[in-house]
Amino acid sequence: MSIVSSLNALVGSLPGFWSPLVSALIKVLLVLAFVFGNEIMLIWLERKVCGRFQRRKGPMYVGRPEGWLQSIPDVVKLLAKEDIIPARADRWLFVLAPMVIMVPAVALFVVIPFGRGWVPRDLNIGILYLVALGSFTILSLFMAGWGSGNKWSTLGAMRAVAMLLGYEVPLALSLVGVAMVAGSLSLVDIVHAQERAWFVLLQPIGFLVFLVAAAAELNRTPFDLAEAEQELVAGYQVEYSGMRWAMFFVAEYASLMAISAIAATCFFGGWLGPFASGPWWFLAKLYFFIFLFMWVRWTFPRIRIDHMMELGWKFLLPVALLNIVLTGIGLAIWG
């Protein structure tokens, strides 16, 4: 905490015009460092988890033991690759899409409390902010798929839009229960409200709906119909290569982290632990959820598009609404 307070003093000493800018920049850099630092580990972790689930070893050679440096040469390779823009692409959309997709992936971390007082900005509309940012993901996937000028990409974009639209609603509604119990939309208040009991105990239905809808929002198997290598080649990513493709990849893992962080914050008490509460608890829960999503990804096959739409609209949505009603009744009785 002393680092934080001395930084605050330093920023406060700047002239009035610059201090908000510098403090915002410092926070942005810290968040970016956290996201990208963890990302390198996540990509390695995904390969190891995938390998173990498939009874092989995964990367082994770069960075002994267990190949933990493998991501570094991959980044260098991606940077060195030729940047290809297809002749039939809609140039502007094609170029802008990977940039737009980074925005929600990183901006989600603005409201995530890493520890007591360790939050970039405690917005009092926290949950609404998280849900609203998802809109930009839909737009960027559409821009990528449409802008590529390739029918596989367009099909992938269409699936992505249909899916994200269908699963945003249950995702948002599952968080409504949390907000009702906590009496606030701010994620910091939500963590404080969990000092007696984690919300996974009070909101078990909401948690399950959130988990399924979040897996769909992440575009990961069993909900990766927008990419679907076997049928759509890679959906909206077909035409992307080199760094532009890498930005989609990075955004995907940043969203994985963000969604896991939201799950840890809203349902598992954030930085609170049974003993010695602190940011390490948050990190442990974050990695638990990341592992859970990886586990699901390498265990289940992809589901069919009509099944997926039915699951979203006909099952998750009513269940999420039911959860809200039950929460309301519970609050009226015990609240």
Add this chain to the structure above:
Amino acid sequence: MNWEMVAFAFLGVLILASGFRVITTPRIVHAALYLALCFTGVAGIFLLLGADFLAATQVLIYVGAVTTLIIFAIMLSSPPEVRGEPARGSGPGGGEPARGAGPARGDEVLGGGPRPEGVQAERGWVGVLAALAALGFVAAMGVVYRGAGLPAQAASLGRTTAPLGRQIFTTYAIPFEVASVVLLAALVGAIYLSVRVPPRPSGTTPVSGPSHAGAGGEMPGEREGGANRGTP
């Protein structure tokens, strides 16, 4: 000169420029995306005014829902036609039957090709009417915002979410309920309009509702793709 002023100027230019591009861009997809940019800019203005709840709602409803629905409408119509481009060269195998007859119709719709005579003649009148309507709107806005300072001062409301909720469920309960009834009517109307009773034999489910729009519209493309790929 402070940051609010800089941000306000930036957002103002962004909103005006993107709004202008919505109506001038030749491609309908670009128009939809410029519209999303315009909405985002308006959300920024809300933020500057301290109305963070409104800003998030603006993004959620207008960027998330309205623009996405527009995009859906565009994608459910046939993409190469809507693009306003000449027909793309048929790929190896030439298996693009759905697109064969497309371009001529698309050009007519989007003004790329020859226009029917009636449209040409009516255009002048439509333009004058549109200009009059725009002027009337500007005048009305001038009356409404007379005396407002630019940029407006941020209201120091503090946390707006709880007061908003309380107001909606007490003072403004009836307008809120009326709005929800209107939305429900729109929902029912949309379902009624979109349900097509298929002449197909039993075993296939009828297409209905927004959820199936995506799945239903996609099937032909998939089948087409499968046919093109040939034998494995």
